[in-house]
Amino acid sequence: MAAAEASPLRVGFVGAGRMAEAIAQGLIRAGKVEAQNVLASAPSDMNLCHFQALGCQTTHSNKEVLQGCLLVFFATKPHILPAVLLEVAPVVTAEHVLVSVAAGISLNTLEELLPPATRVLRVAPNLPCVVQEGAMVVARGHHAGSSEAKLVQTLLAACGWCEEVPEAHVDIHTGLSGSGVAYVCTFSEALAEGAIKMGMPSDLAHRIAAQTLLGTAKLLLKRGQHPAQLRTDVCTPGGTTIYGLHALEQGGLRAAAMSAVEAATSRAKELSK
Template identity: 60%
Template sequence: MDPKMDPPRIGFIGAGNMAFGIAKGILSGNVHPVNVKVSAPSLRNLGRFQELNITTTHSNTEVVCSSDVVVIAVKPHVVPLVLNEISQHVTHRHVIVSVAAGVTLATLEELLPLGSVVIRLMPNLPCVVLEGALLFARGTCATQDHGAMLRSLLHHCGLVEEGPEAWIDIHTGLSGSGVAFVYLFAEALAEGAVKMGMPSALAHSVASQTVLGAGRLLHDSDKHPAQLRSEVCTPGGTTIYGLHALEQGGLRAAAMGAVESATERARELGRVSAAAGNRK
């Protein structure tokens, strides 16, 4: 395709949360539902796309043949099967965008026709509310214009950045999985308030707003998190006592370890997918 084409036709193979989040984001831009199509083997997840007036199908090849940009949004171990199915229908006009955790550009390019334009993208769930964090890396045949096209397509989804492929698995651990880490922390905050006597519904509402407000302040200021944290603390006050308890519980090390573990798992999934691809 001409990467400057406006608007491109978008196809999704896979109808999970990531596909839905990206679809909602791009529909907030200049893409009309008539230019989007989604495939999945069952009806289970297709209903919510139909509510967005997006055409759905059970045929992956139908999606490829009627799209310019094809988003591969299936589980990593399914990617080789899907690419094997659609490969003969992929042409030089297509841009193949994979959001499968761990599946490398090399694996994708090996399973597609020579010269295919491939981009590896890692979004996260807050794309659904247009507050996602997305990082992409371009394959061998993907140009800067293709990257610019993808940025334009996704910018309503949230923060969109480009980087080397080595960062994608790290981004998976930091932001893809990190969303769940934040939810766990918010839950723990609320349960702490419940322990101290606050009603559960109120505690969870306040915890949600606390995380939202802290995130917005961090995003909008140019300050390092440590500086913002220090601004909340007063000598001998409540916050420094609470922070001391968190340090005693190993929160910082546990969070760093969680990102590391999730990153390593993403890399492991990539190795498994590559091995599966080599067997094709």
């Protein structure tokens, strides 16, 4: 990436959906890249208009993105990505660093579809990247080094938290964090509905449930404690919390959550084959 470092960084996006927009928005807001140095492609104008609103450049040509940017995020639907990679392969050079955010597409598959020795990385983001609170992991292919991984981590820090992991952990991250957003929303909804059942207005109950999840997450991250320790801090002998926890255990909450992560991870692995 020496050429990219010597001049203003230009970042490309092949695919302009919600996740691509979230990453671009984070990079621009954090000052990692100038809006005019972002180029995004998509078949229609429906998603490109969001990039245009950010002040980014847009095109309908995927090859144009590769020709104009050395760092390119591929953010298409997974089933479309192989065809897109074959399309752009003729214009991929040794200077490119290519990052896939498509779920279920392995690094081996990416490398097989691109020219030999292409520097490829795989990132698993999640929806909170939209509000710059994402939990992300990055894995590098055979030809991407630590400098490329560090570059991607540094840029994606604008969208939340990003850590390098072995590729084997990427599908687990999908089951835990990518799909976990839906699990947390389901739990938040259930908490609020419990309060509604007891007579609290719906809007208030949902706001309190969401804020409780937010505050608890911040406490866990700030203290660096095991969740069991924070849970113990809330419980008092014979108090309200231990009665509530007993009800959760009777309902199998913990086992259900573990099974959800296992099922989603297994599905992610199936998709990568």
